[in-house]
Amino acid sequence: MSAPADRVLVRGLRLWAHVGVLERERVTGQWFELDFSLGCNLSVAAAADALEHSLDYSLAIQDLQRQARMIRCLTLEHWSDQIFSLLEEIYGDVPIWLELRKCQAPVPGFCGIVAVQRSRRWPT
Template structure:
């Protein structure tokens, strides 16, 4: 595999995910970074969208998924995201980091995240 990547960084998504019932009812902000390993040489030479992965389709699909999902854990939500990438593009190697922007933990103002990979060869 060469070093080519498509990177989507800082995708903000409003979703109904959380262990607390109020998180699932009210919803909250999440932020997503994705990295897809794909050979970009053909698109680099042809300048044709058909020769690469259309990241706008991916962003739109993840935004739609965020509007519909109801679950408790970042782990499950991130699995659903990985499934969606695979539905769109097949077995492309992908890394993601999904961050909960405002975890409801008393005295904690940072971010909580999960990092996941699928089909990555190393």
């Protein structure tokens, strides 16, 4: 099975959250960045030029910002599960792919990006 031909994609959603293994990460908070895709058929929305036939990404952005302000956990893996749950509450059982990045991992001498990539119902 192949990935959905149509998708709504959000890239570079910056979120401030209290997530990390180190206590100071959970107390102080830090920036994260999220990309996500929602698989769907966009042909009706395209033909009708009607948002009600698409997936309104603004709902996800607002709810994810709210979730990020409230979450307290150790791992990106746990937070990504919470993101899946939130997106499923909004859009139902659509295929979802996400990448959640920690913008500044607290590893001495490391300036790269740490991330998890996960999917639900997204064919590989």
